[in-house]
Amino acid sequence: MSVLVVQDLTTSLPTDExxxxxxxxxxxxxxxxxxxxxxxxxxxxxxxxxxxxxGLVPRxxxxxxxxxxxxxxDLVPLSGAAQRRVRGREIAMIFQEPMTSLNPVIxxxxxxxxxxxxxEKVSKKAAYGRALELFERVGIPDPAxxxxxxxxxxxxxxxxxxxIAMALIMRPKxxxxxxxxxxxxxTIQAQxxxxxxxxxxxxxxxxxxxxxxxxxxxxxxxxxxxxxxxRIVERxxxxxxxxxxxxxYSVGLLDALPARAQKGARLREIPGHVxxxxxxxxxxxxxxxxxxxxxxxxxxxxxxxLCDGSRRVACFYPEExx
Amino acid sequence: xxxxFSPGPVRDALTSSVIALTxxxxxxxxxxxxxxxxxxxxxxxxxxxxxRFSIAVLVLYCFVALLDSxxxxxxxSVSEGDLVSAxxxxxxxxRVFSRPRERGYSAPLADKEFYEGSPLAARHVLGxxxxxxxxxxxxxxxxxVALLIGAVTSLITIPLxxxxxxxxGYFGGRLDDIIFFIMSTLASMPxxxxxxxxxxxxxxxxxxxxxALGVTSWVGFARLTRGETMKLRQVDYVLAARSLGxxxxxxxxxxxxxxxxxxIVITFVLLFSGLVLSEATLSWLGIGVGGSWGQMIAQAxxxxxxxxxxxxxxxxxxxxxxxxxxxxxLVGDALRDVLDPRTRRLRA
Numbered sequence: 001m002s003v004l005v006v007q008d009l010t011t012s013l014p015t016d017e018x019x020x021x022x023x024x025x026x027x028x029x030x031x032x033x034x035x036x037x038x039x040x041x042x043x044x045x046x047x048x049x050x051x052x053x054x055g056l057v058p059r060x061x062x063x064x065x066x067x068x069x070x071x072x073x074d075l076v077p078l079s080g081a082a083q084r085r086v087r088g089r090e091i092a093m094i095f096q097e098p099m100t101s102l103n104p105v106i107x108x109x110x111x112x113x114x115x116x117x118x119x120e121k122v123s124k125k126a127a128y129g130r131a132l133e134l135f136e137r138v139g140i141p142d143p144a145x146x147x148x149x150x151x152x153x154x155x156x157x158x159x160x161x162x163x164i165a166m167a168l169i170m171r172p173k174x175x176x177x178x179x180x181x182x183x184x185x186x187t188i189q190a191q192x193x194x195x196x197x198x199x200x201x202x203x204x205x206x207x208x209x210x211x212x213x214x215x216x217x218x219x220x221x222x223x224x225x226x227x228x229x230x231r232i233v234e235r236x237x238x239x240x241x242x243x244x245x246x247x248x249y250s251v252g253l254l255d256a257l258p259a260r261a262q263k264g265a266r267l268r269e270i271p272g273h274v275x276x277x278x279x280x281x282x283x284x285x286x287x288x289x290x291x292x293x294x295x296x297x298x299x300x301x302x303x304x305x306l307c308d309g310s311r312r313v314a315c316f317y318p319e320e321x322x
Numbered sequence: 323x324x325x326x327f328s329p330g331p332v333r334d335a336l337t338s339s340v341i342a343l344t345x346x347x348x349x350x351x352x353x354x355x356x357x358x359x360x361x362x363x364x365x366x367x368x369x370x371x372x373x374r375f376s377i378a379v380l381v382l383y384c385f386v387a388l389l390d391s392x393x394x395x396x397x398x399s400v401s402e403g404d405l406v407s408a409x410x411x412x413x414x415x416x417r418v419f420s421r422p423r424e425r426g427y428s429a430p431l432a433d434k435e436f437y438e439g440s441p442l443a444a445r446h447v448l449g450x451x452x453x454x455x456x457x458x459x460x461x462x463x464x465x466x467v468a469l470l471i472g473a474v475t476s477l478i479t480i481p482l483x484x485x486x487x488x489x490x491g492y493f494g495g496r497l498d499d500i501i502f503f504i505m506s507t508l509a510s511m512p513x514x515x516x517x518x519x520x521x522x523x524x525x526x527x528x529x530x531x532x533x534a535l536g537v538t539s540w541v542g543f544a545r546l547t548r549g550e551t552m553k554l555r556q557v558d559y560v561l562a563a564r565s566l567g568x569x570x571x572x573x574x575x576x577x578x579x580x581x582x583x584x585x586i587v588i589t590f591v592l593l594f595s596g597l598v599l600s601e602a603t604l605s606w607l608g609i610g611v612g613g614s615w616g617q618m619i620a621q622a623x624x625x626x627x628x629x630x631x632x633x634x635x636x637x638x639x640x641x642x643x644x645x646x647x648x649x650x651x652l653v654g655d656a657l658r659d660v661l662d663p664r665t666r667r668l669r670a
Contacts, residue, residue: 084568085567091565092566093565096558100559102562103563103580114566118569
């Protein structure tokens with residue numbers, strides 16, 4: 001049973017020449033305790049998808065169509081107050097930059113218990129107790145002192161752990177993580193990913209992970225969704241995605257990884273650039289950069305199951321599974 | 323004795339003293355608070371290191387104003403026959419520096435008239451004006467008026483600017499349009515004309531001058547806060563708070579305004595000097611606050627055309643005003659260098 005179902009979500013920027021979609025007809029499901037990784041280049045609409053789910057798209061962007069079902073309840077038409085009740089309690093988010101995601105002038109503890117005080121009738125003391133437990137759980141040494149500290153007194157890794165504690169204090173059903181490890185050292189990265197995986201199992205939280213780092217995807221994700229120019233072009237279980245990518249764009253992404261290249265050979269790159277949202281080609285957006293394009297590519301391909309049923313691909317000429 | 327007693331002077335003395343002591347207490351609390359906040363305390367220490375002299379001068383001004391605010395009735399020596407002042411609220415400055423009136427001008431340190439043959443300290447150190455009033459005494463009294471105008475007006479301007487700026491910046495949309503329209507309208511009116519019109523409408527007096535100055539001076543800071551709020555609104559910790567379902571009012575009070583603090587401190591200091599100067603302009607036009615340096619200068623302007631030149635009426639007030647503004651601006655610049663994150667990064 002999926003906790004979060006996103007159906008045909010479109011988020012657009014209104015302009016004088018009509019709305020420009022940033023996120024186009026995006027659909028996916030997320031089951032409790034599972035991790036879906038959203039991969040794509042900068043500007044492909046990954047972060048906007050997450051902010052749309054939270055109802056926090058920056059003005060003047062707005063969700064123009066689609067549904068976001070949290071346990072069957074649509075979040076899109078909810079009022080501001082009703083959305084705030086969902087945020088923090090049912091869905092929470094971790095941001096990319098631990099350096100800027102904690103308010104520099106407020107003690108860490110105060111910020112961590114903010115959601116708790118907001119959504120539950122608990123005393124400040126009890127809230128601090130729970131924050132202390134959670135700080136221990138996310139592996140912050142000397143948690144009591146860290147609760148009293150100001151953000152600038154914490155290292156990047158500790159800040160990110162504090163952020164995770166802050167997001168998980170209400171045990172939300174869905175956790176959105178926007179590049180949670182990009183700003184961290186590689187060693188810390190692995191620790192944080194392991195921690196997230198453990199906490200998902202413990203709390204039954206579903207994780208929507210946004211990243212452009214395929215190494216991170218390989219470590220933590222159950223399923224992968226590849227974004228290109230605002231659309232999902234491929235959705236596959238992790239192992240299939242890495243062993244036999246079907247969409248030419250996915251193939252290109254994986255070929256650009258040093259780990260897969262032959263020693264001494266030049267890394268293969270995808271020629272050209274990601275189109276800007278105002279200038280997306282008609283038909284398949286990837287066609288101009290695609291080595292396999294054909295006549296059919298003048299039409300937008302739908303995300304359809306591949307013949308072996310293992311995944312969905314939006315391409316007329318997918319790589320055949322081996 | 324009792325027929326001379328009226329509750330008026332006692333109440334005046336009490337209010338003035340209580341307000342002065344409250345301000346002193348608040349200042350002490352603020353200093354203690356700031357000392358606890360490490361980055362801010364480090365910032366102020368740096369400002370102190372750079373501008374020791376200016377800060378000393380400002381403290382001196384505050385000290386004079388404080389002495390002029392602590393007042394009580396009765397006691398002390400009052401010149402003979404002056405029964406009225408014996409029953410007035412008189413401050414420390416009044417008691418120490420007031421001199422009996424002369425019949426007219428008296429040059430600095432002149433030993434004629436009442437003080438014939440008196441010791442140097444008891445003479446009119448800076449002479450007297452056309453009415454025979456001691457200029458040093460008037461100049462010292464002006465400190466309190468200047469600081470009062472600056473402080474009261476800042477207390478009107480800064481909250482007003484914060485309120486509109488943050489509201490416009492945070493909520494945007496139609497509200498932003500309306501507030502920005504109001505700001506542009508105010509900014510497009512000639513400042514002095516608007517000021518004069520407001521003072522005329524409100525009637526003369528310290529408070530109405532302060533209100534008029536406050537209403538005309540908030541736009542600049544409001545624009546600054548509006549822009550800064552728009553920026554902060556998209557900062558990760560504000561997004562994080564919003565993603566936790568925190569209400570806008572709480573976000574503004576906890577996450578936005580505390581992060582505007584450096585701007586508020588800098589603006590307060592720089593605004594302060596601008597306001598004291600604006601009051602001088604109003605006094606020149608004859609609608610300022612009684613007893614201000616602006617008024618002294620306005621009254622002394624005619625004396626400059628006399629022969630021999632009577633310079634001692636205008637110079638003390640001018641120097642007092644100039645020194646206050648200079649020190650405020652120097653400290654304000656140092657504060658900006660230290661507290662503004664942009665220049666801080668450049669220095670590092």
